[in-house]
Amino acid sequence: MDNDDYRQRVIAAADRLYYTKGFSAVGMDQLRDAAGISLRRLYQLFPSKNDVVTAVLQNRRKIWADGLTEYMDAAPTPRGKLLAVYDFLADWFCEDDFRGCGFINAFAELGAVNSEIAAIAREHKMSFQRHMARLVAEIGAAPSLAHHLMLLAEGAQTTAALTGDPSAAHHARQAAEILIDTALAKEHPNTNGEDAETHLANHG
Amino acid sequence: MDNDDYRQRVIAAADRLYYTKGFSAVGMDQLRDAAGISLRRLYQLFPSKNDVVTAVLQNRRKIWADGLTEYMDAAPTPRGKLLAVYDFLADWFCEDDFRGCGFINAFAELGAVNSEIAAIAREHKMSFQRHMARLVAEIGAAPSLAHHLMLLAEGAQTTAALTGDPSAAHHARQAAEILIDTALAKEHPNTNGEDAETHLANHG
DNA sequence: CCCGAGTGAGAACGATCGTTCTCACTTGAG
DNA sequence: CTCAAGTGAGAACGATCGTTCTCACTCGGG
Structure with missing residues (x-):
């Protein structure tokens, strides 16, 4: 078992602990126990707790x-x-230990003090945003649709976390369908909405 | 100056500190300095830090x-x-020290460990949800619209916080208009969309 | 005036945190 | 074998946290 395996073991244990309890609530001793590793090796793999977090x-x-x-x-x-975005969210929300978006949580807890972590969280959201924008461009809808769909996904994550109700993903999907079809109808006004309606009926 | 004034002074100082730096990042000593109060009185007003937070x-x-x-x-x-919800958010997002929804932040940082704080955050979101549902019922739209509009508002808050871009409120408003008008068109299919369209044009 | 209750300023305390150090032990090269 | 390098287990360290205690001081009622 080489250093990379140990690194991955630490990261896996830290991810679970940090996500379920929060970052400052989990100390290095607890992480050592969970990862089954000595404190000495832990610190030679990650020079500081901040390195573990990042x-x-x-x-x-x-x-x-x-x-x-x-x-x-x-x-x-x-x-x-x-729309698969919201199916992905739906399955995620149903996991037992779901506790919201880890990046939003990290930003909320550490973003104000630690700019490196704020940057990672921001970069995560912006890469998701770019992903959505690419697909929106593919279907020929206005770029604003990507923003709208992203807001629904973000809202679903925080709502599901706070209320504990996974149906937020379902509601987000409903709204996304409406927004997508409206955007497509606006960009291609000559085609009627029949295709979209049947597609919607199949999934909803 | 009686005890209630002192309480309010502590709460105001604590709110600013907790919101801008996070809860665990602000100690009682720092709160004492910011509130201009002795540690003794602080603890006789709030028996513990948890009481200050709640x-x-x-x-x-x-x-x-x-x-x-x-x-x-x-x-x-x-x-x-x-739609005024999103104007409210837009103005809020433009404030200098905006750092996301304080309840989401509190839930992210403390919700896993402190169930009382999780309950307060949840209750805040659900009262907002009820407020939206009441208005949605007033305009005669399907209840799901309230969920959709809530998701947009929630997503706008986290997106504006993470990206630092206040335009998330504007995008949320755009999407809300589309969803509202679509919902109204579905509930009252005999009236054409002209009124809604002109209303939209006035605001967007 | 006196006296007791309450206060402000801050030291002190115990706990916990991130991090480093000690020390006995293993292990591979010579 | 010997020895140097590295390791595990955990004690130790300094900082910081939430909370309490000390002590000199104030001040209103007798």
Whole structure:
């Protein structure tokens, strides 16, 4: 077992602890116990707690992007890919330990004091935003639609976390369908909305 | 100057400090300095830091509700009241020290460990939700519209906080207009959309 | 005046945090 | 084998936290 394996073990344990309890609520001793590693090796892998936190967030960025991409790839059409975002969220919200978006949580807890963490959270959101904008451009809708869909996804995450109700993803999907179809109807006014309506009926 | 004045002074100072730096990042000593009060009196007003935090959140609940109500009352129609939410957010986002929704931040930082704070944050969101649902019922739209509009407002708050871009409120308003008008067109299909369209043009 | 209750300023306390150090032990090279 | 380098387990350190205590002082009622 080499250093990279140990790093990944620490990151996995830290991610779970930080996400479920908050960053400042989890000390290095607790992380050592959870990762099954000595404090000495922990500090030679990560010179400070802040390095653990940033590594955890960078790791989570990749996991989140991969998970989302997986859902999107399963959808055949650009419209379906956009709506797959909310299916991805729906499944996520149903997980037992769901506690909101880890980046929003990190920003809320540490963003004001630690600009590096604020930057990581911001970069995560902006890459999601770019992803949405690309798909919106593909279906030929106005760029503002990407903002609208992003707001729904963000709102669903915080609402599901606070209320504990996973149906926020379902509501976000409903609204997204309306916004997408309205945007498409505005850009292609000659085609009637029949296709969109049947598509909507199949999923909703 | 009686005890209530002191209490209010502490709450005001604590609110600013907690909101801009986070809860665990602000100690009681710092709060004492900011409030201009002795540690002794501080602890006889609030037996523990947790009491300060909950008092701050309860206070912020009232301030938030009053501010929103003010914006809503200025709008003549129920539709205008619903859209006033996003004007309220827009002005809020432009404040210098805006750092997202204080309740989401509190939930993110302390909600996992402190169930009392989680409950306050949840209650705040649900009272906002009820407020929206009442107005949606007034304009005769489907209840799901209230969920959609709430998601937009929530998403705007986190997006504006993370990206630092106040235009999230503007985008949320755009999307809200589309969703409201679509919902109204579905509930009253005999009236054409002209009224809604001109209203939209006046505001957007 | 006296006296007791309450106050401000801040030291002190115990807990906990992030981080480093100690020390006995392992291990691979010579 | 010997020895140097690295490790695990955990004590130790300094800082900081929330909270309490000390002590000199104020001040209103007798």
